[in-house]
Amino acid sequence: MNSFLAIILDTWKQSQKQVVFIIMLVILFIISIAVIVIPQKTTLADGKTRIGFIWEDEPSDYLENSWMGIYMNHFKLLSEETHTDIDLSNEEAIKKWEEDNNKRREIIAAKVEEKLDYPKDRRSVELIVYFSAYIISFFSMILFLASCAGYFPGMLASGGIDIVLSKPLKRYQIYLAKYFGGMFLFAIAILGTYTLIFIGLGIRTGVWIAEIYMVAPLQIFSAAVLFAILSTIGTITRSSTLSLIIGFVFYLFIDKGFSVFFQLEDLNVFIDYPTVSAVANSMRLFIPNFDILRDSSCSSVLNIPMMEWQPIFIGGAWIIIMLSFGILKFQRTDY
């Protein structure tokens, strides 16, 4: 355990040396401060409180209306969900589908009803947290990718790994310690950011959004998938630059490309092309869709039940496969 912690600690020291990790922390800090400073609490003549922006003389309805728009839109999308694979010749299946749909509508109606009673200032703060979660997710993933691309190549650098391997540790332990070391740092950075926002917004607006912590698990999970991929690339290539390039191409182009492809399929664009549609549906089983993971995580601030399990299972499978492959490569290589 002591050795395990030593490698985790070393990853932190390695990160401190990497400018990009420091930049990530600085950007997350700036975003947190901006999120805390931008909203302004105003007490109206009737004694009620409203949340607006600091540049507004009087708080407008913008935040509350936007919250309602997004909230209703999400539920509208959910209530319109259909099972495209339903067998229309099977009466029982149709009946079950109708029952399922009715149940979902009832749940959604209850949720909406419940939310309509929400205090207006809470809605405003939830919306701010919702958007800030998106911004944090975007910047943290991009910068973490740039930062963690060097973790494994740095550890495996010639002249550095020999002494580590001569210690009484199994190779998989060294590999996993490095991996969890990187993830631990990211988790600390993300949780620290959300804690800062939670406390800052709470003090400034009087609204305490504990749901902010529901965003973190899926964001950390997304980073874990990405880092598992990068650790394997880094172990094979031993090059930070190559890991970085491949990581960015995968995250920004390949995954995004498939995300668009899946969205087009959801919009029935390929309805006349069953082969393309079949390819899209089968690819869903292989590609970790970071966009869906991010949407699911950010929506949890609004308490919208839109968790999709498929990308989580696929992401989990990617973590297991990538780590296994990376460990296997690390085990077999002579240094």
Place this chain on the structure above:
Amino acid sequence: MEHSIITDNLVKTYSGGIQALKGVNLKVPAGCCFGLLGANGAGKSTLIKCLLSIVHITSGNAELAGISVKKSESRRSVGYLSEGHSFPKYLTAAGVCRYFGRLSGLSGSALEKEIDEKLALVEMSDWKKMKVSKFSKGMNQRIGIAQALMGNPNIVFLDEPTDGVDPVIRLKLRKVITEFCNKGSTVFINSHLLSEVEVVCDQIAIMNKGKIIHQGSVAEITSNKNKDGGLKVIFKTSQISNDSWNHLSSQGAEKIDTTQFSIQLESEQNISSIVDVLRKNNIDIYAIEPVKLGLEDFFLELANENPDKGETI
């Protein structure tokens, strides 16, 4: 005799077909200071890396303190300084010792005590908090030795330990290594510097092209009893007459330069006859001294005898 390191027909073939070790059999007694010698590419570093599982063994077996090197427990009490090591540049001198000490299982106050003790041992206490990126090669080497000795391991592998170190520090490091060995640990040194191995080690092995071609004690090798280096005769007179030289050369004398020659004697009594010849020719003898066969001579001789092949012993 108990052995710290045992290898049995150890073979290592790298991908690409390069056979670095061709059946190495080695037994290193516990508590000895062992030197591994060999030319570049002889397989010395590969042998150490196999013993520490840094590279995988193709066939054969190896044990550290009676445990197969395939098990991580075999490295429970092992220190290692690799050749051309490069410590993470973000660590300080103490940080390097702390990191590798932790990986060896040290923690808390015992760890901090060890750091202070080992840095003092290599005279690096004053630079404890300085980043290793600012150190010279010699200073890095000293830090390397300090981290290798963290936790007082039972077996220490030092690959070119005094590489890049100035003569004064080299002398001190030799003392550190000798003292460490005297405490009962086995020190395995891999070095090009034959004179250093000769001074520090009790036992040596010589590698050539992936095989051990000789193993024995340094005392045996350097002793004249084992192999006579003959006599060196130094005289003041600049010329020896042809007749005298013919007489001397008939007894095996070989000129070194105009004022000295060496000669192999069959028995000690022959010294008198040599002196007689020199006196008869009015040659002023300055000195007669035995030629001691050093490790370097032995190594070169062995290398010449085995230009292409190695024989396991």
